[in-house]
Amino acid sequence: MATLLAPRRIRKVVNYLRYYWSLYLMLLLPLLYFAIFRYIPMSYILIAFKKYSLFQSVWEMPWADHWGFEYFVRAFSNRDFLNALRNTLMLNFLDLLVGFPAPILFALLLNELPFMRFKRFTQTVTYMPHFLSWVIIAGLAVQVFAPQTGLxxxxxxxxxxxxIPFLTEPGWWVATYVFLGVWKSLGWNSIIYLAALTGINPELYEAAEIDGANRWQKIRYVTIPGIRPTIITLLILNLGQILSSDFDRPYALSNALVYDVSNVLATYVYTYGIRGLQFSLTTAVGLFQSVVCVIFLFAANALAKRYGERGVW
Amino acid sequence: MASHVEVRELTPTTRKVKSRGTRIGDFVIALICLLIVLACLLPMLHVLARSLSSADALIRGRVSLWPVGFNLQAYQLVLSDAKYTWSLVWTIILTAIYTGVAMTMTILCAYPLTYDKLVGRRLINALILFTMYFNAGTIPMYLLLKDLGLLNKPAVLVIPNALSVFNMIIMRSFFYTIPASLRESAEIDGASPFQILVRIYLPLSKPVLATLALFYAVARWNGYSDALMFMNNRTYHPIQLLLFNILNAVTSIEVATQEGFVTPGMSETLKAATVMFATVPILLVYPWLQKYFITGATLGAIKE
Structure with missing residues (x-):
C-alpha cells in the first residue's frame, strides 16, 4: 500500500493518464458495445435453466425441473429438435465433403491456366456470386430450377x-443446397489458396522440371505441399463449425415440402423461440449449440497441433 | 495491391518447351474454367430473360436464355410500386448509416489496442476475442433487445451488429504494419493520440478502410434475418426481406391478388423482375469495387 501511494508512482500514473486518457475515451463506446450486446446476453442464458415468465426478471423466475435441466431433457425428446440436429450435422458434413475441397481444386485449376486475360475474367466472374445474398440466390434458384419453366x-x-424437382423433393433439395453453397463460394474461397500459391518458391518448380516432372507430379509434389498449411488451418476452422448453423441459407432455400431436411438448429430456434415463444427451450438449444461449437473448435485445434501443424492459435 | 492475386507467371522459357500433351492439358483446363464461368452467368441471363418475357411464353416453358414476347411490363409494375422504390431508398440510407457507425466503432476499437503501453490491453483483447468463439445465441439477444425497447425500432438494424471482431482484427493488423517510429516522432512533437490517428494512421490506411467499409456495406445490404426477427414494421424492412416475402408468398395466386394482377403467369415475370431489381445494384458496383474486396479476402488471412 505504501509503495502504491509513493509520490513517484502517483506522478508516473498521472503522467501516463495525462497523455493516454484519450485512448480509454476512444475505447469507451466499443467496450460498452461488447458489454451490452455480447456479455449481457450471456446472463440471459440463465433462462435455459428457469421457467420463463413474461412478468419476472431473469433472476426472479423459478428454476426449471430436473435441477434446472428440464428444457435440455425436453429438447432431446422433441422430434423436431432431433431432426434439426441431424440435418445440421448432415448439411454441414456434406458442405465439408464437397464445399471444402472445391475451392482448392479450383485454385489449382486457375494456377495451371496459362491464358492470363481469360484467367482474370474467370476470377472476376466467379467471385461475383459471393456478393449476392441468400435471398437473391434462392430467388435465382427457384426460377432456374423450376420444374416446368426453369432453364x-x-x-x-x-x-x-x-x-427433376430440385427444390421440392428432399433428396434433390439437399443436393441443390450443397451445390448452391459451392456456387456461391467457389471463386471467393479460392482467393486464399491462390494467395498461398504465390508464396511458393519458383525455384522448386524449376528444380522439378529439371528432374523431368510432368504437370501432375509438379502439382502433387510442389504445389499441394506448398498450400498444405493453409488447407489445414481452414480445415480446422471448418471442423470447428460442424454444429454451427447458418440461418440465412437454409431459411431462404427452404419450403414446406422439404421441412424434414431443411429444418436446422438456427431455423428451429427461430420457429420455436421467436415465433413460438418457447424461450427457455430455445435458449437451452442455443446454449447446447454454442458449447458444442467451442468444444469442437478446441478439439480440432488440438488435433492439428498434435499432428505437427500450426493450428489456429 | 494488384486487383488480382497474381499466380506465378509462366516464363517464356517454360512456354517454349511445352509438349503437345501439356498444350492439350491447358485447353482442357480452360474448358473446365469456361464451364464454371457459364454456370455463374447463365442463371442471371435466364432470370433476366424471364423478367423481359411475356407471362404466357414463360409459363409454357419457352423462355431459356433469350426473352420471348419481349416487354417491360414487369419492370413498369416494379418501378411504379412505391413499396419497391421506398425499400431501395431505405436500404441505401440504412447501409450508409450502418457502414458509418460500424467503421467508426471499428477504428475506435482497433486503434487504442495497437498501443503496447496501454494498461489493460491484454485483458481487453481477451474479452473481445472470447465473444468471437462463444455467443449467447439468438433468443438471449432477442430478449435483450426487447428489454432495451429496441425491437421494431430502425436502430435495431444498426446497433446490435455495430462492430465485427473479425473486421476489427483486420484493421488492427493493418495498423500494426505502420512503423512505430512515425508515431513516436509525432508524440515527441506533442501530437495527441487522437491527432496521430487522424493525421497519420487513417490517411495511411485508406485501402483497408475502403475494404472494411465494403465488407460492412455488403453485409448490411445482403442481410435479412435480423429484420425478419427483430423488425415487424414493414416500412423499415430492407430490400432483401421484401424480396424474401414476395418470393415466399405461399402461391403465385396469392402474390397475384396481393399485387392486384389477374393472370397467374404475370406473377412469375414479376418475381423475375423483383430478383433483378435487387441484384442489379450489386452487379453495378461490383466491377468497380472488386479490387477492394479482393484485398480484403487476403487480409482476412492475416493471423493474430
Missing part, C-alpha cells in the same frame, strides 16, 4: 429426360 429442366427435357 435446367428445359435443357433436361430437350435432352429427353424427365424434369
Amino acid at each position: 435446367v429442366n428445359i435443357a433436361l427435357r430437350r435432352m429427353g429426360f424427365d424434369p
Whole structure:
C-alpha cells in the first residue's frame, strides 16, 4: 500500500493518464458495445435453466425441473429438435465433403491456366456470386430450377429426360443446397489458396522440371505441399463449425415440402423461440449449440497441433 | 495491391518447351474454367430473360436464355410500386448509416489496442476475442433487445451488429504494419493520440478502410434475418426481406391478388423482375469495387 501511494508512482500514473486518457475515451463506446450486446446476453442464458415468465426478471423466475435441466431433457425428446440436429450435422458434413475441397481444386485449376486475360475474367466472374445474398440466390434458384419453366429442366427435357424437382423433393433439395453453397463460394474461397500459391518458391518448380516432372507430379509434389498449411488451418476452422448453423441459407432455400431436411438448429430456434415463444427451450438449444461449437473448435485445434501443424492459435 | 492475386507467371522459357500433351492439358483446363464461368452467368441471363418475357411464353416453358414476347411490363409494375422504390431508398440510407457507425466503432476499437503501453490491453483483447468463439445465441439477444425497447425500432438494424471482431482484427493488423517510429516522432512533437490517428494512421490506411467499409456495406445490404426477427414494421424492412416475402408468398395466386394482377403467369415475370431489381445494384458496383474486396479476402488471412 505504501509503495502504491509513493509520490513517484502517483506522478508516473498521472503522467501516463495525462497523455493516454484519450485512448480509454476512444475505447469507451466499443467496450460498452461488447458489454451490452455480447456479455449481457450471456446472463440471459440463465433462462435455459428457469421457467420463463413474461412478468419476472431473469433472476426472479423459478428454476426449471430436473435441477434446472428440464428444457435440455425436453429438447432431446422433441422430434423436431432431433431432426434439426441431424440435418445440421448432415448439411454441414456434406458442405465439408464437397464445399471444402472445391475451392482448392479450383485454385489449382486457375494456377495451371496459362491464358492470363481469360484467367482474370474467370476470377472476376466467379467471385461475383459471393456478393449476392441468400435471398437473391434462392430467388435465382427457384426460377432456374423450376420444374416446368426453369432453364435446367428445359435443357433436361430437350435432352429427353424427365424434369427433376430440385427444390421440392428432399433428396434433390439437399443436393441443390450443397451445390448452391459451392456456387456461391467457389471463386471467393479460392482467393486464399491462390494467395498461398504465390508464396511458393519458383525455384522448386524449376528444380522439378529439371528432374523431368510432368504437370501432375509438379502439382502433387510442389504445389499441394506448398498450400498444405493453409488447407489445414481452414480445415480446422471448418471442423470447428460442424454444429454451427447458418440461418440465412437454409431459411431462404427452404419450403414446406422439404421441412424434414431443411429444418436446422438456427431455423428451429427461430420457429420455436421467436415465433413460438418457447424461450427457455430455445435458449437451452442455443446454449447446447454454442458449447458444442467451442468444444469442437478446441478439439480440432488440438488435433492439428498434435499432428505437427500450426493450428489456429 | 494488384486487383488480382497474381499466380506465378509462366516464363517464356517454360512456354517454349511445352509438349503437345501439356498444350492439350491447358485447353482442357480452360474448358473446365469456361464451364464454371457459364454456370455463374447463365442463371442471371435466364432470370433476366424471364423478367423481359411475356407471362404466357414463360409459363409454357419457352423462355431459356433469350426473352420471348419481349416487354417491360414487369419492370413498369416494379418501378411504379412505391413499396419497391421506398425499400431501395431505405436500404441505401440504412447501409450508409450502418457502414458509418460500424467503421467508426471499428477504428475506435482497433486503434487504442495497437498501443503496447496501454494498461489493460491484454485483458481487453481477451474479452473481445472470447465473444468471437462463444455467443449467447439468438433468443438471449432477442430478449435483450426487447428489454432495451429496441425491437421494431430502425436502430435495431444498426446497433446490435455495430462492430465485427473479425473486421476489427483486420484493421488492427493493418495498423500494426505502420512503423512505430512515425508515431513516436509525432508524440515527441506533442501530437495527441487522437491527432496521430487522424493525421497519420487513417490517411495511411485508406485501402483497408475502403475494404472494411465494403465488407460492412455488403453485409448490411445482403442481410435479412435480423429484420425478419427483430423488425415487424414493414416500412423499415430492407430490400432483401421484401424480396424474401414476395418470393415466399405461399402461391403465385396469392402474390397475384396481393399485387392486384389477374393472370397467374404475370406473377412469375414479376418475381423475375423483383430478383433483378435487387441484384442489379450489386452487379453495378461490383466491377468497380472488386479490387477492394479482393484485398480484403487476403487480409482476412492475416493471423493474430
